[in-house]
Amino acid sequence: MYVKITGINKRFGDFPAVQDATFTIRRGALAALLGPSGSGKTTLLRMIAGLEHPDSGDIVVDDRRLNDIAPSQRGVGFVFQHYALFRYMTVFDNIAFGLKVKKMPRAAIRQRVEELLTLVGMAGLAKRYPAQLSGGQRQRVAFARAIAPSPHLLLLDEPFAAIDAKVRRELRVWLRDMVGKLNLTSIFVTHDQDEAIEVADEIIVTNQGRVEQRGAPVELYRAPATPFVTGFIGDSIQLDNCQLIKGFEELGPVPGAVRPEFIGVFHPEAEIPYANSAIDAKVVRLAFRGDTFEVGLDLRGCPLTARYALDSRPIAVGEIVKVLVWRLYAFTGERVALVNNNCTGDHPQGYSYVI
Amino acid sequence: MRRKPEGLWAWILILISAAFLVLMLIAPLAVVLTESLREGLKVFRAAISDFYAVRALYLTLEVTLVTVILNTLFGVVAAWALTRFNFRGKRLLITIIDIPFAVSPVIAGLIFILTFGRMSALNPWLQANDIKVVFAIPGIVLATVFVTFPFVAREIIPVLEARGTEEEEAAVLMGAGLFTIFWRVTFPHLRWALLYSVILCTARAMGEFGAVSVVSGRLRGKTLTLPLHVEILYDEYHFGPAFAVASLLVMAAVVILAARNLVEWLAKKERR
Numbered sequence: 001m002y003v004k005i006t007g008i009n010k011r012f013g014d015f016p017a018v019q020d021a022t023f024t025i026r027r028g029a030l031a032a033l034l035g036p037s038g039s040g041k042t043t044l045l046r047m048i049a050g051l052e053h054p055d056s057g058d059i060v061v062d063d064r065r066l067n068d069i070a071p072s073q074r075g076v077g078f079v080f081q082h083y084a085l086f087r088y089m090t091v092f093d094n095i096a097f098g099l100k101v102k103k104m105p106r107a108a109i110r111q112r113v114e115e116l117l118t119l120v121g122m123a124g125l126a127k128r129y130p131a132q133l134s135g136g137q138r139q140r141v142a143f144a145r146a147i148a149p150s151p152h153l154l155l156l157d158e159p160f161a162a163i164d165a166k167v168r169r170e171l172r173v174w175l176r177d178m179v180g181k182l183n184l185t186s187i188f189v190t191h192d193q194d195e196a197i198e199v200a201d202e203i204i205v206t207n208q209g210r211v212e213q214r215g216a217p218v219e220l221y222r223a224p225a226t227p228f229v230t231g232f233i234g235d236s237i238q239l240d241n242c243q244l245i246k247g248f249e250e251l252g253p254v255p256g257a258v259r260p261e262f263i264g265v266f267h268p269e270a271e272i273p274y275a276n277s278a279i280d281a282k283v284v285r286l287a288f289r290g291d292t293f294e295v296g297l298d299l300r301g302c303p304l305t306a307r308y309a310l311d312s313r314p315i316a317v318g319e320i321v322k323v324l325v326w327r328l329y330a331f332t333g334e335r336v337a338l339v340n341n342n343c344t345g346d347h348p349q350g351y352s353y354v355i
Numbered sequence: 356m357r358r359k360p361e362g363l364w365a366w367i368l369i370l371i372s373a374a375f376l377v378l379m380l381i382a383p384l385a386v387v388l389t390e391s392l393r394e395g396l397k398v399f400r401a402a403i404s405d406f407y408a409v410r411a412l413y414l415t416l417e418v419t420l421v422t423v424i425l426n427t428l429f430g431v432v433a434a435w436a437l438t439r440f441n442f443r444g445k446r447l448l449i450t451i452i453d454i455p456f457a458v459s460p461v462i463a464g465l466i467f468i469l470t471f472g473r474m475s476a477l478n479p480w481l482q483a484n485d486i487k488v489v490f491a492i493p494g495i496v497l498a499t500v501f502v503t504f505p506f507v508a509r510e511i512i513p514v515l516e517a518r519g520t521e522e523e524e525a526a527v528l529m530g531a532g533l534f535t536i537f538w539r540v541t542f543p544h545l546r547w548a549l550l551y552s553v554i555l556c557t558a559r560a561m562g563e564f565g566a567v568s569v570v571s572g573r574l575r576g577k578t579l580t581l582p583l584h585v586e587i588l589y590d591e592y593h594f595g596p597a598f599a600v601a602s603l604l605v606m607a608a609v610v611i612l613a614a615r616n617l618v619e620w621l622a623k624k625e626r627r
Contacts (some may be wrong), residue, residue: 051524072530072531077528083527084521099530101526
């Protein structure tokens with residue numbers, strides 16, 4: 001593993017910002033530190049960069065322990081949340097700053113900066129000042145400035161937060177391509193799960209200073225390790241008591257969660273499999289979502305969200321429909337188990353698990 | 356929203372403020388200028404080219420220059436330290452910087468008399484090394500520095516605080532040293548606020564009376580600054596010369612105000 005974070009702790013006064021964080025990232029990966037605000041993700045990133053010092057634990061990159069190495073000697077590039085471009089320097093001078101500090105010869109600096117400007121698609125804008133650039137262009141300059149001294153590891157703090165929604169999508173794809181092209185191990189911080197799922201190869205989910213789970217986006221979605229990850233990645237509805245759902249009585253009164261694709265919704269007159277496991281529920285909301293309807297259901301006072309195929313027999317708000325919950329996540333303490341409806345044996349039919 | 360004044364009340368308020376300004380500021384200044392010329396241009400010229408007046412003018416300029424340099428250095432360093440580092444007692448230090456604004460200048464003068472004067476514990480050592488502080492120029496400089504030291508720090512701290520530390524952090528990550536960071540990254544943000552505060556500090560240092568009058572000892576031709584010289588002339592019933600020398604200070608103030616407005620205008624223009 002290229003990046004190894006082991007047992008990191010950090011307190012700010014009485015506030016435990018990071019608690020016993022341990023995770024790894026492989027070489028060349030684009031990893032996301034994903035979590036709600038205050039979950040410690042930015043603090044972790046800043047500790048890797050050397051802008052904060054951990055109270056305990058080890059930060060190892062490429063078999064080199066970084067804890068006591070000065071920030072500038074760590075070989076790390078950093079893109080700040082608001083880019084932190086030098087306001088009183090041109091685009092050229094911004095990108096050249098790190099190279100000048102390293103006393104690179106002038107001609108080499110000029111060549112490197114021009115190469116980078118072309119790489120990020122900003123050739124010809126070298127003489128502009130940051131205030132004369134759009135959000136997306138600033139982001140590109142910040143990226144070019146961070147990679148100018150050829151770092152081994154690129155860190156990005158909420159790289160898309162300051163950009164409007166439309167440009168953000170473009171930039172995500174751009175960043176992915178760019179990091180792929182450079183084969184540069186990168187870690188970015190985000191609180192947006194869609195962003196993490198779309199951009200990252202690996203996601204490290206943080207919550208209240210702890211690392212909840214690390215894995216590929218599909219793994220996190222399919223097999224969340226904690227109730228928090230279940231709720232944070234993908235859509236799901238929390239259940240106070242799994243027993244209320246037919247087919248899960250033997251679980252006992254434990255809390256849990258269901259994803260929309262775990263729920264089958266059937267027209268009241270439709271032929272359905274496992275009819276004796278179906279429950280009546282009232283349609284309270286029906287929203288067209290392009291390829292499906294999103295159905296809001298009231299199941300014995302418990303609100304659920306499910307999907308309903310466009311070509312099925314039409315249902316209407318207020319109608320009583322039949323509902324079959326194929327599977328759900330049952331929580332026992334901090335653990336999560338994926339449980340199938342006992343009517344189906346272990347092989348749910350009429351249900352395909354698609355991600 | 357700024358709008359054109361409407362109705363009686365708006366005009367009454369404007370009239371009151373204008374009348375107050377005329378009565379309290381413009382009229383007295385005008386009096387100073389007319390009084391200074393009442394006894395004729397000849398007296399005026401004699402008063403301001405008088406040996407002691409010229410010595411006082413030079414002393415004032417010297418003290419002001421030294422004070423402004425010291426306070427600029429102190430202010431920049433203090434503002435940088437207070438906004439860039441987190442440490443215990445930081446809030447307390449920020450409060451302490453304001454003390455000279457809260458303390459009467461006379462008390463500031465007395466502090467230095469007590470610290471460096473004959474009753475102080477330092478006195479034997481000062482005497483042994485032949486260092487004169489009180490009733491000498493070092494005392495005047497100290498008193499002036501004390502009274503004006505919040506100007507620069509106070510003006511810069513909000514600018515640095517509002518801007519955050521990200522640009523400096525970016526420079527640190529790229530391996531820049533403290534001097535490079537200050538000069539290339541931080542200073543460009545500060546320059547207008549710094550210039551502005553230096554101008555205010557100059558104005559205050561030139562005009563300082565209370566603290567300086569306590570520590571000066573009033574040795575004519577040696578420890579008299581312009582404001583003290585004016586007072587002595589006035590006390591000796593030399594009204595014409597007193598007003599003539601005072602008018603020099605007034606003119607300096609007008610020049611400083613103009614410079615301040617120019618700086619404000621330039622800063623605003625650049626921000627646009």
